[in-house]
Structures are given as structure tokens and as C-alpha cells.
Amino acid sequence: MTTQRPGNTVFRFARHDAAEAGNGVQRLPAGDLCLRVMDTPNAPNFDATAPPGTAVDLNQQLAQLLERIADGDQASFAEFYRLTSRRVFGMARRVLIDPELSEDTVQEVFLQVWQNAAKFDPGSGSPLAWLMTISHRRAVDRVRSSQSATEREARYGASSQDIDHDSVSDQVDSRLEAEAVVRCLETLTETQQESVRLAYYGGLTYREVAEKLNAAIPTIKSRIRDGLIRLKSCLGVS
């Protein structure tokens, strides 16, 4: 069953293009990673030479697939799922902990992808950001309706305190991306990191974060804002 996955041809071609470009692939020193990584996050140019395994490469594939999903192409939907379901489920599990609730959320998310693929607008963000926005919103809605804030805090505390990233990739470029994220996260203060994490994986509102950390509400709002802006700048998101 490992052969003939329908969408494979699609990105095999994309990678073939990259290989064709050969030396034309731009290689920047590691220090410029952030800038390179998000160089063209919203412009799916399928003839571009994004290194395979990177965010840009993935976003190019996903944008292409979304176009076809919008036309009802189920093979593309299957490929889109194959490429992204680990991310969506991974996030849902972090937020919801409960496997069944997480699976329900993943189902809702991909049904929404199927139905709203035509509404995806490359001008307002990358496919991955679009997908993860839908996913996080769904997960948060569900966790808030099914668990009290106290439960969420307790559960969050029991789960990992780290912001996870794909550290197992054997693709050099995607590993460098992950390292950039780690490096950029370290530029945040501990309290900024903590507040952003509690909101993202804990599903807490800024008010609940403030209560949990015993901090003033305006302070938490500032931490979240400043933390995300700092992360954005470091990662070179433009």
C-alpha cells in the first residue's frame, strides 16, 4: 500500500523542479535562516525552488492541493490529509488531551477543509497557517465547552511544558527551520513564553492565564502581544 498514493506525483514533480534548478537554489548562511524560511510564505509559486521538507515547500504543495480540493478532487484531499493530519492531531491532543475529543476535532477540521477549500485566499496567509487557525479554534472551542479552566490548567500542567517542534525530520532544511524556532523562542522572556504556551496549548483566555499566573490582566495581554511580536520578528515573518 505504499505505492501509488495519488498525490505523490504532484510533489514529486515539484521536487523534480527544485532539483532541475540545481545550483540555482539559493543557499543562505545559517544566521539568515529566519529570513529565508518565511521569505515568501504567502506566494505559492510552484516553480520556485523551495528546498524539500521546508515550510515553504510544504505550503506550496498544500496551496496546490487546496485548489484541487476546491474542485472536488478527493485524491488531493487524501494527500492533504496525509501531509497535515499529524500536525492537526498533535495540536488537538495537546489542547484536548482526550483522544476521542481530539479525533472529533480532527474530523471537524478536515470536513471544514473539504467544504471551504475554495475560500482559502493565498493573499491572507499560508495554507498551513490557515489550517492551523481553523484547527486551533476548533480545539479551543471544544475544550472550553467540555472542560473547566481548572481542569485545563491541571491537564496542561500534566502535559509537556515545551513548545514542540518537528525535531525528528531527516531533512536538513526542515531541521534548520526547527532550530530557528528554538533559537527564536529563547529570545522571549520566560513569562512571555509561559503566557503564550498557556493560551495556545492550554486553551486559556488571557483572563484565565492571568488568574493562573496570579498576574494583572493588562500585564498578560502585553506579554502575549510582545512575545508573539518578538517571535515574529526573529522568525522573519513578513
Place this chain on the structure above:
Amino acid sequence: MTDTNDSRGRQLPRAFAADIPTDLAAGRAVELAEIYALDAISDAEREAIDTYVGGAPEAERASFNERVRQARETLAMSFTAEEEPPADLFARIVAQLPEQPARAQAPRREAAAEGPAAPAAVPTAEPAPAGDELSAARQRRDVRRRPAGLRNWLIGVAAAAVIALGGVGIGAYVANQNDPFNQVIEAQDARQATVDVNGGGTATVSISPSHDALVVRMKDVPPPPAGKVYQMWLIPKDGSTPVSQGLMDAEALSKPALVKGIGSAAALGITVEPAGGSATPTLPTVAAAPLNT
């Protein structure tokens, strides 16, 4: 407070109030973009922000949207926990898919409106630049492969969802042992799974590798539309053409269906076809189940 503006001893307009309405009234909507993107607000607060931004001056709205977009890109890059979902999850999603995605009813977006980002794969997009043979070839191939067959589709299902069937054999021995349906259902190695049928109801598939057969039982499935029938297909593992396993009209729906020779099948699919059936399946499927034989 070390990471806030106040820590510098300055009273900056960016400093937040305790509640969202006060922030909005004080002109700090754009400063709420990150909290908004992070979903760290209540539904009521989200609504208040949406309402405010919807009625805000163009420049303010654009700034807010831009900050939200950047925050979302940042989050998508930074929080990348991964976990393998259950193998049958995709099949469950597929079983729930409505017939057509949104664009099938709506006119296609104008390629021009998408600007330079319009993917080359869209047939209505501007022609590939001269000399870009690969791109042009890909575009032609894409058009050819657009009516992707059920074969591709269900192989996709099977690849994503390795084993959908699980559980234990069915309980009590109830009926005539010579009944071929019961032989399958009550076989020692029988397993079963129930999938939703698009349009309503469920299909329960009982599979017995030792009998090289499966039984499909529909429950609460509406009769096919006038002039249509349900048609069942086995999709071979080797990627060859799906094989029809027969038709089900309104009457047949209430009876179990026996499908033999499943050893080489990767999946079972059910489609809606014109009366008399079709030689090849018409997409989309109304139900699909990967088989692990």
C-alpha cells in the same frame, strides 16, 4: 512587568486595560491582534472585536488584519507538535464528506483576483511563462488527471487508513448455519466496522478473511434518488480498475449483501449510479471502507 511597556516608566497608549471593550474604545484594537490570533479571548470578546474591526476605518482594519495574519503565521511555525492519528480516522472523515465542496456550486474565482499568487495548476490561470515546459506539461497532466478515478481515491483512503476494521466477532449464534451471510458474520475470524453513509444512515461491514468474503448491511440509508441505484465496488490492491459487486435499489437496501473474493481488494466503496449501474464508479463515494485482508 519586565516585558511590558510600562516597565520603562512610560505611560504608552499601547498599555492595555483589563477588559476588551475599554481597549477598543481607547483605540487599541490593533494591539489586540495577537491575543485574537491566539484565540485567547472569549466568544463574546471575539464578537466585540469583530464588530469593532468590521466598522473601523480601512487603515485600522488593514493593520489589524495584517497583524493577525503575521501572528498566525508565527504560531503555525512555532507550535508544531505532531502525533499520528488513528489509522481509521481518515476513512471516518471520508464517510462524512458532503457530495461537493463549496466551489462546485459557486463560480470559480477569477484567476486575476488571486494576483500573482494564482497557482499554475488552475486551468483558468494565466498561461505558464514561455519556455516553462515543465510547468506547462504539469498543467496538461493536471487537466488530464482531474477526473481522478475512484481507484486513486480509494487507494488514498487505504494508504491513509491502514486498517479500519477492528473489534471482535459478533456474539450469539442466531441463525441457520448454512446461510452464507451468517457464515461470514459468525466466522471465527469475523471483524466488523460501521461507517456513516453520506446522505444518512450507516453501512456495517463484516469481513471474514477465512471465508474470503464480507457482508454489507445498510441501516437507515435513504433509497437512492429516482432513476439511480447504489453500486458497490471492490478496489483491487494492485491499483487496477474497480470491480462492480452489484447494485442496490431501494428494496435491496434492506437486505444484507454478500461480497466474495475480497482477498485482493484494498477497499470497498459504494457510489450512486444511474439505474442499471455503471462500468466505472462515479465520484464521490457515499461510503468507503478500507479492508485489511
